Amino acid sequence: MMEKMIFGRYVPADSVIHRMDPRSKLILIFLFVCIVFLANNLLTYGFLTVYTFFMIALSKVPFRFIYTGLKPVLLLVIFTLFLHLFLTKEGEVIFQFGWLTIYEEGLRQGVFISLRFFLLILMTSILTLTTTPIEITDGLESLLAPLNKIKFPVHELALMMSISLRFIPTLMQETDKIMKAQTARGVDFASGPIKDRVKAIIPLLIPLFVSSFKRAEELAVAMEARGYRGGEGRTKYRQLSWGLKDTGMLALLAALTLVLFLLRT
Amino acid sequence: MKEPLVELKNVSFKYDTEAGFALRNVSFTIFMGEWLAIVGHNGSGKSTLAKLLNGLHFPLEGNITVGGIQLAEATVWETRKKIGMVFQNPDNQFVGTTVQDDVAFGLENHGIERNDMVQRVSQSLEKVKMAQFLDQEPHHLSGGQKQRVAIAGVIALRPDIIILDESTSMLDPRGREEVLETVRELKQDYNMTVISITHDLEEAAKADRILVMNKGQLYREGTPEEIFQMDDELVKLGLDIPFPVKLSKMLREKGLPLSRHYLSEEELVEELWTSHSKM
Numbered sequence: 001m002m003e004k005m006i007f008g009r010y011v012p013a014d015s016v017i018h019r020m021d022p023r024s025k026l027i028l029i030f031l032f033v034c035i036v037f038l039a040n041n042l043l044t045y046g047f048l049t050v051y052t053f054f055m056i057a058l059s060k061v062p063f064r065f066i067y068t069g070l071k072p073v074l075l076l077v078i079f080t081l082f083l084h085l086f087l088t089k090e091g092e093v094i095f096q097f098g099w100l101t102i103y104e105e106g107l108r109q110g111v112f113i114s115l116r117f118f119l120l121i122l123m124t125s126i127l128t129l130t131t132t133p134i135e136i137t138d139g140l141e142s143l144l145a146p147l148n149k150i151k152f153p154v155h156e157l158a159l160m161m162s163i164s165l166r167f168i169p170t171l172m173q174e175t176d177k178i179m180k181a182q183t184a185r186g187v188d189f190a191s192g193p194i195k196d197r198v199k200a201i202i203p204l205l206i207p208l209f210v211s212s213f214k215r216a217e218e219l220a221v222a223m224e225a226r227g228y229r230g231g232e233g234r235t236k237y238r239q240l241s242w243g244l245k246d247t248g249m250l251a252l253l254a255a256l257t258l259v260l261f262l263l264r265t
Numbered sequence: 266m267k268e269p270l271v272e273l274k275n276v277s278f279k280y281d282t283e284a285g286f287a288l289r290n291v292s293f294t295i296f297m298g299e300w301l302a303i304v305g306h307n308g309s310g311k312s313t314l315a316k317l318l319n320g321l322h323f324p325l326e327g328n329i330t331v332g333g334i335q336l337a338e339a340t341v342w343e344t345r346k347k348i349g350m351v352f353q354n355p356d357n358q359f360v361g362t363t364v365q366d367d368v369a370f371g372l373e374n375h376g377i378e379r380n381d382m383v384q385r386v387s388q389s390l391e392k393v394k395m396a397q398f399l400d401q402e403p404h405h406l407s408g409g410q411k412q413r414v415a416i417a418g419v420i421a422l423r424p425d426i427i428i429l430d431e432s433t434s435m436l437d438p439r440g441r442e443e444v445l446e447t448v449r450e451l452k453q454d455y456n457m458t459v460i461s462i463t464h465d466l467e468e469a470a471k472a473d474r475i476l477v478m479n480k481g482q483l484y485r486e487g488t489p490e491e492i493f494q495m496d497d498e499l500v501k502l503g504l505d506i507p508f509p510v511k512l513s514k515m516l517r518e519k520g521l522p523l524s525r526h527y528l529s530e531e532e533l534v535e536e537l538w539t540s541h542s543k544m
Contacts, residue, residue: 134362134363134366162361162362163360165362166359166360166361166362166402166403169402169403169404170356170403170404173404214357215354215356215357218352218354218357218358219357219358219360221316221321221352222350222352222357222358222360223360223370224321225319225321225345225350225352226345226349226350226360226370226371226374226418226419226422227342227345227346227371227374227375227422228370228374229342229374233376234373234374234376235372235373235376235377235378235379235382236373236379237365237366237369237372237373237379237382237383237386238366239379
C-alpha cells in the first residue's frame with residue numbers, strides 16, 4: 001500500500017511532458033511557484049488557470065489520477081477558503097445570516113488564495129505524475145552541479161537519494177515479513193488503545209533497524225568491491241538531453257510571466 | 266602449463282575487534298583458468314580470504330600478488346578491476362534502481378565512456394540471459410535473477426577472476442543451478458578463473474581443485490576426489506559430505522565392490538546399474 005503511495009504516483013504515458021528533460025520540468029515548476037504570486041486579479045488568475053489546465057491536457061494523465069493525488073489536500077484548500085471567507089472583514093457586506101457575515105474582500109481573498117493553492121498542487125502533481133523518482137534525482141544532480149564549487153556534496157546527495165529510492169520497496173517487503181513474524185509470536189498491531197499500538201511498533205522497528213544497518217554495511221562493501229570511490233572520475237550512464245520542447249516550454253512560461261506582469265493591478 | 270595468477274605467501278590477518286587471528290600463515294597459488302573452491306565452516310576464514318583478495322582488507326603479515334602486482338593501497342583499484350566479486354545477499358549488492366543501472370554502476374565507477382558503457386551493459390546482460398529485464402526494478406526479480414545481474418555487473422568490467430562469496434547460499438535450488446550454470450558458461454567463453462567460496466560441498470565437487478580451510482588455516486588442498494577421501498575428517502570440520510559420496514561409502518562398507526568415490530549422482534547410478542553385468 002505504501003509502495004503505491006510513493007511509486008504509484010508515476011503514470012507512464014507518451015506525452016510531451018513525459019518526454020521533457022527532468023531539469024526543464026524542475027526549473028518550470030520552480031518558476032511557476034514564483035510567478036503564481038504575481039497574479040492578483042480575475043484576469044491574471046484566469047491566465048494561470050488556463051495555463052495549468054493546458055499543461056494537464058498536454059501530459060495526457062487521466063484526470064482521476066490527479067484527483068486521487070489532490071484528495072488529501074482538497075480539504076485544506078476548502079479550509080483556507082472558509083478561513084478567509086469568515087475572518088476577513090473588509091469591503092462591503094454581501095451576505096448576512098445571524099452572526100455570520102461575509103464581506104466582499106473575504107470572498108475575493110478566499111477564492112484567490114485557495115485557487116492559488118489549488119494550482120500549485122496541480123502543477124507539482126504533474127511533475128511527479130510524469131517523472132520517475134530517479135529522473136527527478138538525475139535532474140537535481142545536474143541542476144545542483146554548480147554547487148560542487150563550494151564543496152557541496154551534490155553527487156553524494158544524489159547517490160543517497162537514488163539508493164534510498166532503490167531500497168524503499170526492499171524495506172517495505174522486510175517490514176511486512178517482520179510484521180508477520182511478530183504477529184505469529186503474538187504481537188497485536190491492529191487493535192487495542194493507541195498506547196498499546198504504539199508499543200507494538202517497537203518489536204517491529206528494532207529488527208528493521210538492525211537489518212537495515214547490516215544491509216548498509218554489506219552494500220558499502222559491495223560498492224567498494226565494484227570500484228566505487230566517490231564522484232571523481234566517474235562517468236554517467238543515464239543521460240539527460242535538453243531538446244527543443246524544453247526550450248519551448250520555458251518560453252511559454254516566460255510569455256505567461258510577461259502577461260501576468262502586464263495585467264496585474 | 267598452469268600459469269599462476271594469484272599468489273598468497275604466509276598471509277595472516279586479524280580484525281581489530283577480535284582477539285584471535287582470522288587467518289594464520291596461509292599460502293597457496295591460484296592458477297589461470299581453474300575453478301577453485303574454498304570450503305570451510307563458519308568462521309574458518311574463507312570469507313576473510315575473499316575480502317583480502319579484493320583488497321577490502323590488507324594482510325597483517327605476508328603478501329598477496331594478483332597477476333604479478335603486489336596488492337597494496339596504491340594498486341588496489343587496478344586489482345579490483347581484475348577481480349569481480351559476487352556476494353551472498355542478492356539484495357544488498359544491488360545498487361542501481363533498475364537492472365541496467367546496476368550493471369552500469371561498476372562501469373561508471375571506472376570512468377568508462379558512455380557509448381562503450383551502453384554496449385557493455387547490453388552485452389553482459391545478454392550473457393547472463395537477463396537482457397529482457399533491462400528496465401526491471403530489483404524487487405520484481407527473484408534471488409537467482411538478482412545474482413545473475415550481479416554477475417553481469419562483474420563481467421561488464423572484463424575481470425580475469427570472479428569470486429563467488431557464498432553467492433548461492435541464499436538461493437533456492439533452481440536459482441542456485443541458474444547461477445552456477447551461468448558462471449560455468451562464462452568461464453568457458455572468457456577463460457576466466459573462478460574462485461567459489463562455499464560451505465556446500467556439492468557445489469565444490471564440481472570444481473577443479475578444493476582448498477579446505479579450518480580455524481584460519483589452510484587445512485588441506487587437492488582435487489575433489491582427494492578431498493572426499495577424507496570422509497569423517499570433513500564431517501569433523503563441520504562440513505557436510507555430498508550425498509553420492511556418502512552413499513558410495515556406505516555401499517562399500519556393505520561389501521559392494523565400488524572402485525572409488527563417486528562425486529555425482531549420475532556417476533554413481535551409472536556404476537550401480539552396470540555393476541551386475543560385469544560380474
